[in-house]
Amino acid sequence: MSGRAEAIVTLRGVSRDYPGGVTALRDVDLDIDRGEMVAIVGPSGSGKSTMLNVMGTLDRPTSGEVVIDGFEVAGLSDRELSALRARRIGFVFQHFHLAPGVPALDNVADGLLYTGASLRQRRERAARALERVGLGHRLTHRPHQLSGGEQQRTAIARAVVGEPTLLLVDEPTGALDSHTGESLMRLLTDLHDAGTTIVVITHERVVAAYLPRQVSMLDGQVVADRTVVGT
Amino acid sequence: MLRVGGHGLRARPLRVVLSALGIAIGIAAMVAVVGISTSSRAELNRLLDALGTNLLTAGPGTTLFGDAATLPDEAVAMVGRIGSVGSVSATGKLADAKVYRSDAIPEAQSGGIATLAARTDLPDVVGATVASGTWLNDATAQYPAVVLGAKAAEHLGIGAARPDLQIWLGGQWATVVGTLDPVPLAPELDLAALVGWQAGQRYLGFDGSPTTVYTRTDPDMVELVRSVLAATVNPAQPNEVEVSRPSDALAAQAAADVTFTGLLLGLGAVALLVGGIGVANTMVISVLERRAEIGLRRSLGATRGQIRLQFLAEALLLSVLGGGAGVLLGTGVTAVSASLQGWPTVVPAWVMGGGIAATVVIGALAGLYPAIRAARLAPTEALATL
Numbered sequence A: 001m002s003g004r005a006e007a008i009v010t011l012r013g014v015s016r017d018y019p020g021g022v023t024a025l026r027d028v029d030l031d032i033d034r035g036e037m038v039a040i041v042g043p044s045g046s047g048k049s050t051m052l053n054v055m056g057t058l059d060r061p062t063s064g065e066v067v068i069d070g071f072e073v074a075g076l077s078d079r080e081l082s083a084l085r086a087r088r089i090g091f092v093f094q095h096f097h098l099a100p101g102v103p104a105l106d107n108v109a110d111g112l113l114y115t116g117a118s119l120r121q122r123r124e125r126a127a128r129a130l131e132r133v134g135l136g137h138r139l140t141h142r143p144h145q146l147s148g149g150e151q152q153r154t155a156i157a158r159a160v161v162g163e164p165t166l167l168l169v170d171e172p173t174g175a176l177d178s179h180t181g182e183s184l185m186r187l188l189t190d191l192h193d194a195g196t197t198i199v200v201i202t203h204e205r206v207v208a209a210y211l212p213r214q215v216s217m218l219d220g221q222v223v224a225d226r227t228v229v230g231t
Numbered sequence B: 001m002l003r004v005g006g007h008g009l010r011a012r013p014l015r016v017v018l019s020a021l022g023i024a025i026g027i028a029a030m031v032a033v034v035g036i037s038t039s040s041r042a043e044l045n046r047l048l049d050a051l052g053t054n055l056l057t058a059g060p061g062t063t064l065f066g067d068a069a070t071l072p073d074e075a076v077a078m079v080g081r082i083g084s085v086g087s088v089s090a091t092g093k094l095a096d097a098k099v100y101r102s103d104a105i106p107e108a109q110s111g112g113i114a115t116l117a118a119r120t121d122l123p124d125v126v127g128a129t130v131a132s133g134t135w136l137n138d139a140t141a142q143y144p145a146v147v148l149g150a151k152a153a154e155h156l157g158i159g160a161a162r163p164d165l166q167i168w169l170g171g172q173w174a175t176v177v178g179t180l181d182p183v184p185l186a187p188e189l190d191l192a193a194l195v196g197w198q199a200g201q202r203y204l205g206f207d208g209s210p211t212t213v214y215t216r217t218d219p220d221m222v223e224l225v226r227s228v229l230a231a232t233v234n235p236a237q238p239n240e241v242e243v244s245r246p247s248d249a250l251a252a253q254a255a256a257d258v259t260f261t262g263l264l265l266g267l268g269a270v271a272l273l274v275g276g277i278g279v280a281n282t283m284v285i286s287v288l289e290r291r292a293e294i295g296l297r298r299s300l301g302a303t304r305g306q307i308r309l310q311f312l313a314e315a316l317l318l319s320v321l322g323g324g325a326g327v328l329l330g331t332g333v334t335a336v337s338a339s340l341q342g343w344p345t346v347v348p349a350w351v352m353g354g355g356i357a358a359t360v361v362i363g364a365l366a367g368l369y370p371a372i373r374a375a376r377l378a379p380t381e382a383l384a385t386l
Helices: A049-057 A078-087 A106-117 A119-132 A148-160 A178-193 B002-010 B012-053 B075-080 B122-126 B150-155 B197-203 B219-233 B247-289 B293-301 B302-341 B349-376 B377-381
Strands: A007-018 A022-033 A035-043 A063-068 A088-093 A165-169 A197-202 A213-218 A223-229 B055-060 B085-093 B116-117 B130-133 B144-149 B166-169 B172-180 B191-197 B213-217 B241-244
Touching: A007 A049, A007 B122, A022 A049, A022 A223, A022 B122, A035 A049, A035 A178, A035 B247, A049 A063, A049 A197, A049 B166, A078 A088, A078 A106, A078 B293, A088 A148, A106 A119, A106 A148, A106 B191, A106 B293, A119 A148, A148 A165, A165 B241, A178 A197, A213 B116, A213 B241, B002 B012, B002 B302, B012 B302, B012 B349, B055 B219, B075 B085, B075 B247, B085 B122, B116 B197, B122 B172, B144 B150, B166 B191, B172 B247, B191 B197, B213 B219, B219 B241, B247 B293, B247 B302, B293 B302, B302 B349
Parallel strands: A035 A197, A035 A213, A088 A165, A165 A197, B116 B191, B144 B172
Antiparallel strands: A007 A022, A007 A063, A213 A223, B055 B213, B055 B241, B085 B116, B085 B213, B130 B172, B144 B191, B166 B172
C-alpha cells in the first residue's frame, strides 16, 4: 500500500478456530486503508465470510490482533463494540434482512436506531440515504413491494445512513440477476468515489473485477493480494 | 424500546391475540369473581341498611310435649312496655283454615299456604311492601278480606289483586285485596294468607292469642331487649319462646360469600398461571424464529442489554394487553351479572389494579428467559451467513 495512509482495518496473525477442529482463518495478515475498495474473493469455505465477521466485530478471533478504525477490538466491551458497529461500520448482507411489512423509510431509519438519534432525525437522514441510492420515490414501499435489486439498494441505504467509515458487503449480488447485479456494483463504486471504504466479499470473479484491489483466499489463508491500477 | 417491542407484536397479530387471551381469561375470571361477590355483598348491605337490623322476632318454640306453643294474649302489650322498644306487631296462626284457589279444589291440595291473622301495623314493623292492591286497614280487617304473601300469590296463580278476585279460605270466600312483595326479614309471611285480627276471630275461629311477635327496638339496645324478650312474651314458659334477629341470617350470607370467593379466586390464579406459561411459550418460539433479526440488530449496533430489553418489552406488552382486556371483560361480566339480578355493580379498585400488576409480573417472568437467550445469541450464529 502506498504512503502513510490511515489504516481502517488491520489484521495481524488472526486465526479463528471452531470446536470440532474446523479452522476458518489461519494466521491472516491484512491492512486496508481509508478510501480503499477491496474485494475478498474465494470459493465457499475459504474463510471469507469469517473474515467479514471478524472485520465487523461480529466475531472475535481465537488469536491475533484486530484493529478497526483505530480501535483495538480485543480490549473493547460488548457496549463499546456495539457502539462501533452502530456508528462506524455498515453491513450489507446477501439476503438483505429487511424487516417485512415495514416501509423502506423506516427500514433504513433502523440503521440509526442504536445511535441515539431522534425518530425525526432518523427519518430525515433515511430519506436522504434512499435518494442517494436512487430510491427516493419508494419511501413508503414495503419489502415485498420492491424488486430484489431495490431491496438490496434499501439495505445499502440502511448501511450507509449513518455514514460509516467502513462498509462491509457480503455477496451483494448473490440473490440477484446479472443485470441488476451490475447496476448494484455501479452504485457501490459511486459510494466509494464519494469516500467510503468498502470491502466486498464475493465468490464471483465478475463482481471482483469491478474492484481495484482483490484479496484472494483459500482454506482460511490469504493467497494473493493484487491491486489493479486504473480501474 | 416500547416502540420496537410493539413492532414485534404487530407483525404477528393472531399470535398476539391467542397468547394474550390466556392471560385475559385468567384476569377476567378473577375480576368477575371478586366483582360479583362484592356486588352481591353491596346489595345485601344495601338491603340491611334499608330494612334495618333492629327487628326481633319472638316465635313459638315447642312445648315440653312437642306441640307448637302459643303465647299469652297480653304478650304484645307487655313487649310494648319494654323501654327501648319502638314498635310491636304480631301474627296469629290459624292452623285449621286452609287456603284454596276455589271451592272446587280437593281438600288435600292446600299448597302449604299458612293462614295468619295479622295486626294492621304489621308491614311497618317487618318492613313489608305492597306489590298490588292495598294492605288491610281497620275496616277490611273486620271482613273476609285477605292479603297474600308473594309466594302464596304465585302458588295460587294470582298475579295482582282485583276487587272481584276471591279465594276459598277456611270454608268460605275471601276477597284478595292485596299482595305483598317478598319480605326479607320475615320470610314466613311470603307463603301466608293474611286476614285481619277481628275477621279471624269472627269468621275463622281465631282465639286472639298471638303466635309470633315482631318488634323494632332502638338499634343500640337490640341485644339487651333480645335477652329479656322471651321472658316478657311468655313469663310462665320462657323456654317455649324462640327469639331471633332476622337480619343475622342476611349478615351470615354475606360472610359465607367471602370464603367461597377465596376459593374461586384461587382457581382464577391458576388460570392466570397457565396464561403466563402461554406467553412464555410464545416468546421462546418468537426468539427462535427471529434469529436473523437479532443478528441484524446486533450488526446495527444493538448491545446485548438492548436486545434483552426489546424482547422483555414485547413480553410485557403482550401480558399487559391481556391484563387490560381481562379487566374490561371481568368488569363487563360483573356488570351484566349484577344488573340481571338487580344488584349494584361494584368492582373494587384493588382487584383491577392488582390484576394489571399481576400481569406485569407474569409478563416480566415469562419474558425473562427468552430475552436472556436472545441477548446471548452470537451475531454470527444469528445471521448464519456461513
